Amino acid sequence: MTKYKLEYIWLDGYTPVPNLRGKTQIKEFETFPTLEQLPLWGFDGSSTMQAEGRSSDCVLKPVAIYPDPARTNGALVMCEVMMPDGVTPHATNKRATILDDEGTWFGFEQEYFFYQDGRPLGFPENGFPGPQGPYYTGVGFKNVGDVAREIVEEHLDLCLAAGINHEGINAEVAKGQWEFQVFGKGSKRAADEIWMARYLLERLTEKYGIDIEYHCKPLGDTDWNGSGMHCNFSTKYMREVGGKEYFEALMAAFEKNLMDHIDVYGPDNDKRLTGKHETAPWNKFSYGVADRGASIRVPHSFVNNGYKGYLEDRRPNSQGDPYQIASQVLKTIAEVPTADSASAAA
Structure with missing residues (x-):
């Protein structure tokens, strides 16, 4: 034993x-x-x-x-x-009551800031570093510092060893800001793994004297990006059947349920979803092909494949509860009849 x-x-x-x-x-x-x-x-x-x-x-x-x-x-x-x-x-206990479907796949893009001594890692004691631009997917001490990459690489190894379906990492737009991605089949599985990856990250940074800041706009009303947790999603029907008519009906349902989504997509989203920094205004719904400023970004691959595949909801923020986010996406999808459901009703 x-x-x-x-x-x-x-x-x-x-x-x-x-x-x-x-x-x-x-x-x-x-x-x-x-x-x-x-x-x-x-x-x-x-x-x-x-x-x-x-x-x-x-x-x-x-x-x-x-x-x-x-x-x-x-x-x-x-x-x-x-x-x-x-x-x-x-x-x-939000997990116990959410909608779940193993046929619905979710990919969450978790952004966050490293914080030390009350400011983002790499920020000077007073003022700001050089403007955004070189930090996204950056390399070199001047862009990523001397410890951030060590942490994210160690976190990646921990997640993979734990069996979490971690799919990638990258430095983000603001200095001290990073992202990891997790994919899962089903609301509960995907959300469990995001929460577990968050736990591993927070526990890991204890030994570095660094905190994780998940607030979606920690630098306030400045010209620095906030942090999101973009939610990529697809159902079996979206992957295998899809179609332009179904897609347009789905977008109409997302527009109708705008506030239901905003209510669970993380607090203070109005501070992040301002229409600037590649975000859609929190109180307006939009979608567009490869449009990073839309509420839902439609990949070229989705359109080129006959309106089949996955979509990216860019509104969830870094503080959001993935259980509730995934469940709300499923609720809205469930409102839209498919050709299969129409045939069954007939």
Whole structure:
């Protein structure tokens, strides 16, 4: 029997953006444990904005498990928060109630800033560095500094070793700003892996004395880019059938549900979605082929393939909850009848 370090990870009750939490328990198993072998585990919800002191018990329910490459015999356990009965989802447990469909694929592009001493990594103590331009996909000390690439490469290795479907990294438009991409089949799987990648990044940067800033416009009303979490999505029908008529109906549904999307695409999005810096205004919907300033960017490949493939919603921001983002995308897609559904109704 081997003693395994099980890191139970969950989202707390802080608003408008929950924090990641984690605590470790030790359990013996003959081999790396399966999800079904992991027990429920209680925690003090009064310390995480999820209960009051007079009735503080909350319960963690394991929902996904990954190897923890940073620990010997370690496991990363993504959890949902449940009420004391262990069955009823807690009010802060968004994952338990979202729409999910393994046939719908999501690719999230998570942008963020490295922060140190209260400012983006590489910014001078007073004022700003040289203007944006050379930092995006940049190379060299003057563009990326002396530690950022070390962190993102180590984070990439940790994610891959944990089995997270990490698809790439790059330096972003502003100095000190970076991005990683994660792909998953199904809302829950894709969102679980984004949250786990965030956890690994935040834990990793502890040893560097650097924080991760997820605010979508941390530098305020300046000429510096904010941070998004663009959501690429496709359904089986979009990939295999599609068509211009279906696409136009889908865009009409996204326009109709504009505010439902904005409501869950991350707080303070009005500070980021201003119509500048390749963003669409938060209160207007638009789409366009290869248009980085549209709400939804339509790839050339989508049009050239007979309006089949994936689309990119550029409005979700870096603070957004991927569970809610993916679920809202699915809700809107579900409103649009397909040729298959029309045939079935007939």
